[in-house]
Amino acid sequence: MLSLGKEPPLPADVLEEAAEWLMRLSETDLSASERAEWERWKVSSPERARAWARAQLLQSTLGGLPPSLAMSTLDRPSNPQRRAALGKLALLLAVMPVGWGSWKLTQSQQWTADHRTRVGERRELTLADGSRVTLNTDTAIDVLFDSQQRLLHLREGEILVQTAADTARPFLVSTREGRLQALGTRFTVRELNERTHLAVLEGAVKVVLAENDQRPPLIVNAGQRIDFSTQHWGALSPTDRNVGAWTQGMLMADNMRLADFVAELTRYRRGFVRYDPAIADLRISGAFPIADTQRTLNMLVQTYPVLASGHLNGYWVTLSPA
Incomplete structure (x- = not known):
C-alpha cells in the first residue's frame, strides 16, 4: 500500500486528471476557456487540490517533465504512447514528493550498470569464467573480474548465481549490506528494504557485514537462508523450496497473505496494484505466471472472492472484496 506521509492515498481518477492537466499545460498554451476550466478543476475538491500541489512540486523539482514523459508531438488523446505516458506521470504524482527521488535514483542505478533488466524482464548471462547469473525483474549488476577476484556488485533487484570452479580467484557478490563469498555454490541474492536476502x-x-567487519563471517549452508543489514544478522531459517521459481517464470504462493502476494506480483508489473485492507489477510496458494501479470490477476479473481478494477489504462488496479 502506498501513501504520502499520513495523508490518505489520492483516488486514481483524480491522479489521472492531474496528469492530464499537467501534460496539456506542458504541450501547448491553453485557450482562455481551457484555462478557466483548469482553474475551476484545481479548487473543485480537496483531493484535486492535493493532486495539483503534487504536480506543481514535480514541475519545480524537475524544471518540467521527465524527458521520457515529454510527449509534445503526441497531441492526440487516443494515442497509445500518450496514454502510457499519462499513466507513468500519474504514478509519479501518486508518490510525490519521495517518489521522484527514488524513481530518479532507480533510473540512474539501472542505466549506468553493466547489466540490467526492466520491470517484468528476466535475463541469463554466462560470465567470462563460465559462471552463470540470472537477473530477475528490475535488476542491475556490475561485473569486475581481474587477476585477484571475480566480483559481482548487485545494485538493485535479485540474482541467481551458479559459480564455475576457479581455485585462484574467489567469487564474490557485494551489496549495500555486505559481501558474500561463494564456496562452490548456487544461491540467490536479493536487495530488499535496506537488507540483503540470501538463500543457498x-x-x-x-x-x-558491510559495517561490522570485526564480527566473524557467517557461513550459510545449502538449504539455509538469512536476511542481514549492514550491522546485524537475521535468524537462519530453512530455504523456501520455491525460492528460485521466478527463473521458470512462476510466482509460487503457499498459503501466502494477499498483501504479500501483491507485493511480489508488483515487482513484475509496471504500475500499482492496491488492495482493500479487508482482504489483506486472505490466503493465496497456487502457481502464477509472472510474464503475464494480467493473467495472474484474472486467475486471482476467478479463484478467490476478489474483484479487480482497473484505471489509468491498466497502470492502476484496485482489489476489493467480492
Whole structure:
C-alpha cells in the first residue's frame, strides 16, 4: 500500500486528471476557456487540490517533465504512447514528493550498470569464467573480474548465481549490506528494504557485514537462508523450496497473505496494484505466471472472492472484496 506521509492515498481518477492537466499545460498554451476550466478543476475538491500541489512540486523539482514523459508531438488523446505516458506521470504524482527521488535514483542505478533488466524482464548471462547469473525483474549488476577476484556488485533487484570452479580467484557478490563469498555454490541474492536476502541452494556462502567487519563471517549452508543489514544478522531459517521459481517464470504462493502476494506480483508489473485492507489477510496458494501479470490477476479473481478494477489504462488496479 502506498501513501504520502499520513495523508490518505489520492483516488486514481483524480491522479489521472492531474496528469492530464499537467501534460496539456506542458504541450501547448491553453485557450482562455481551457484555462478557466483548469482553474475551476484545481479548487473543485480537496483531493484535486492535493493532486495539483503534487504536480506543481514535480514541475519545480524537475524544471518540467521527465524527458521520457515529454510527449509534445503526441497531441492526440487516443494515442497509445500518450496514454502510457499519462499513466507513468500519474504514478509519479501518486508518490510525490519521495517518489521522484527514488524513481530518479532507480533510473540512474539501472542505466549506468553493466547489466540490467526492466520491470517484468528476466535475463541469463554466462560470465567470462563460465559462471552463470540470472537477473530477475528490475535488476542491475556490475561485473569486475581481474587477476585477484571475480566480483559481482548487485545494485538493485535479485540474482541467481551458479559459480564455475576457479581455485585462484574467489567469487564474490557485494551489496549495500555486505559481501558474500561463494564456496562452490548456487544461491540467490536479493536487495530488499535496506537488507540483503540470501538463500543457498547448493554448497555454502560466507558473509561479511558491510559495517561490522570485526564480527566473524557467517557461513550459510545449502538449504539455509538469512536476511542481514549492514550491522546485524537475521535468524537462519530453512530455504523456501520455491525460492528460485521466478527463473521458470512462476510466482509460487503457499498459503501466502494477499498483501504479500501483491507485493511480489508488483515487482513484475509496471504500475500499482492496491488492495482493500479487508482482504489483506486472505490466503493465496497456487502457481502464477509472472510474464503475464494480467493473467495472474484474472486467475486471482476467478479463484478467490476478489474483484479487480482497473484505471489509468491498466497502470492502476484496485482489489476489493467480492
